Amino acid sequence: MLSCQAWPEPVVRVQALAESGLSSIPSRYIKPLSQRPSNTFSSTPHQPSQTHHEHLHDHISAHQHANIPVIDLEQLFSKNESVRKEGLKKMAEACSEWGFFHVVNHGVSHELMKSARELWREFFNQPLEVKEEYANSPTTYEGYGSRLGVQKGATLDWSDYFFLHYMPPSVRNQAKWPAFPTSLRKVIAEYGEGVVKLGGRILHTISVNLGLKEDFLLNAFGGESEVGACLRVNFYPKCPQPDLTLGLSPHSDPGGMTILLPDDFVSGLQVRKGDEWITVKPVPNAFIINIGDQIQVLSNATYKSVEHRVIVNSNQDRVSLAMFYNPRSDLLIQPAKELVTKERPALYSPMTYDEYRLFIRLNGTCGKAQVESLTSKSSLQG
């Protein structure tokens, strides 16, 4: 097995760089022209009769109101069948058209969401030496980190993070979680419990929408007490040249599904829709859910994971909490038999999540390269 024991070069904390007051960013963070945020509109051709200004204007007006769908979880579990069916239909459309949706009436206390976000903000605002006590390595990634992947000389993203294992309970080690602010450990545990429970409810509805037994996906992930869950708290510092870099490069999430608590004030998440990047507008007290690569595999690509990225800005830091809800890492994940037919054979071979995520741990985020490398060439175009 490949191992990744250490970072290939000294780790630089992006927040410390940003706070040093520099006016231009180091070349390590400068993305190639084609990947910069300002390149958003370049992929759709001009109509021959249009001026550049008209072309840009058309794009802006076509998408300025676009946002990912909002799903009401209460509707999905309503006792009224027609209400429930309508909700399920909306969610099925969201999963296949966007791979992303907001969820409201989700059952997690708004106060808890707020205090989790604020306590993590306080963690990042502590002196550097306090945070360095939790410095991570690429073996498990657990702790305080500033890069994904171990490729020497790679172009880096403009963000720091804290990564911790939450589920199954056997991998949970509170001693590795921040001791300050003092209530943070307690809040992580409470927040984790609420969000993991929400994940189970969402898996239930996705299974129903796929025509599977309602507990199919939860069982495929190892069952309620054995699913995997890890929390990555992202901190995106202000950036003096936001047009040259990204807070997170384009990627799909390797796991099952992600339950994201975005910053309440600062937007930054962009979701890929065809050739464009749509900036997600915050919805108060909502979580953002997205389909990961493992649901793509289990659903035999009925639902696909969708690329997303994060842009930064020069005025405000941004915090987000991503709970990755994953299959237990040693279970084989493969397309559900019910979704494999003669016309649509299995698109993926069985693989454990442990094997799958090693690719990301070594190479960092690479768009949808990993999941696409698993499909037979002829079957999954478009």
Ligand SMILES: O=C(O)CCC(=O)C(=O)O
């Ligand atoms: O910060 C965000 O809004 C998105 C975070 C994300 O995509 C991730 O942590 O994988």
